[in-house]
Amino acid sequence: MFQIFDLVLVACCLLCFYRIYHGPTAADRMVAIDILGILVVGFCAFCAITTGKDFCMNVALSWAVLSFVGTLTLAKYLEGKGFDE
Amino acid sequence: MNKLSLFVIALLTWLSLTWTLNYQDVLAGIAISLSITFLLGDIYVINPRKIFSPKRMFWFLYSLLVFSVYCIKANFIIAYRVLHPGLLISPGIVKVKTEMMSPLGRAFLANYITLTPGTLTVDIEGEYLYIHWIYVMTEDVERATGIIAGRFESILKRVFE
Amino acid sequence: MNEVIGLVIIGIGVAFNLLGCIGLVRLPDVYNRLQASTKCVTLGTWSILLGTFLICGFTAIGMKAILCGVLIAFASPTAAHALARGAHKAGIKLWERSVCDKYEEDGK
Known part of the structure; x- marks a missing residue:
């Protein structure tokens, strides 16, 4: 069962990669990167269920935090201002 | 009162994150929550009468x-x-x-x-x-x-x- | 019993993730893509984490799944907000068949 779910999530990631490769502007690529970061949390949850080890959820938590901070940094860069504002 | 509510929230988050009642984990949680309270207590203004x-x-x-x-x-x-x-x-x-x-x-x-x-x-x-x-x-x-x-x-x- | 309900909820969540990513490819400009992908992927990931909680129960995995859901609930709309504001300030136009743009009329 979980192999099918994993394959569907891989298909989601391929659609995101299509948008990263073809995106006409920089903002499109950033949106796709943000979505990719949330999708990884789903992979980690599946890994935790199938193996039964709880450190996979630690990876998911820290990945969510780092993806959020990275997206904020990219958005500030896009806005073209300093980080102290 | 303000800092006490921040301490309680931080300790509850720590306990649900580790999900054991082993005394070493609880002691480490208390130490980390205390340091968070003294470092960030002035920044996070929590009104305890409102939040509870x-x-x-x-x-x-x-x-x-x-x-x-x-x-x-x-x-x-x-x-x-x-x-x-x-x-x-x-x-x-x-x-x-x-x-x-x-x-x-x-x-x-x-x-x-x-x-x-x-x-x-x-x-x-x-x-x-x-x-x-x-x-x-x-x-x-x-x-x-x-x-x-x-x-x-x-x-x-x-x-x- | 809980496992069956959890598997069904995880299936629904994965389907919503797929729909969000199709929207990311199909819709015409940055703001529409941001709308579709943020809403659908957030609800899909919540469903996956809720299914994880139902399968594992009150163990370390289940509680971490709940905390991760709370974190995503705060992080995902804020990131979408920041990206939309940054894209508009960087001068990216709306789709050519858009109706109105009050934000540009106000000169921000």
Whole structure:
């Protein structure tokens, strides 16, 4: 069962990669990167269920935090201002 | 009192994150929560009388219930618009007036608006919210306020003010 | 019993993730893509984490799944807000068949 779910999530990631490769502007690529970061949390949850080890959820938590901070940094860069504002 | 509530919240988060009652883990949690309290106690201003009052908690849970119904509805609407071959969209950015005063209340209002049908908050400027709407029904400020923000504003006012 | 309900909820969540990513490819401009992908992927990931909680119960995995859901509930709309504001300030236009743009009329 979980192999099918994993394959569907891989298909989601391929659609995101299509948008990263073809995106006409920089903002499109950033949106796709943000979505990719949330999708990884789903992979980690599946890994935790199938193996039964709880450190996979630690990876998911820290990945969510780092993806959020990275997206904020990219958005500030896009806005073209300093980080102290 | 202010710092005590921050300490309790940090310790509860730590305990649910490790999910054991082994004494070493609890001691480490107490040490880390104390250091967080003394480092950040002046930045996070928590009003304990507001955060632990049962009336506000009840209205907060009620707003979560209303929000989850709208969120599931929003996803079916978006799925229909995405899968429809003719792309049923006419997007635009409209302006919405809010009467919320507290910053936390405004942040919650903006997040709720982002996750409900067809709307996305672009910016908050004073008392106006700029909202990207995937299917613009009206450009008038008053009517857009009634449609978009009226769903949550009356409930969120009872929670945060 | 809980496992069956959890598997069904995880299936629904994965389907919503797929719909969100199709919207990311199909819709015409940045703001519409942001709307579709943020809403659908957030609800899909919540469903996956809720299914994880139902399957594992009150163990370390289940509690961490709940905390991760709370974190995503705060992080995902805020990131979408920041990206939309940054894209508009960087001068990216709306789709050519858009109706109105009050944000540009106000000269921000």
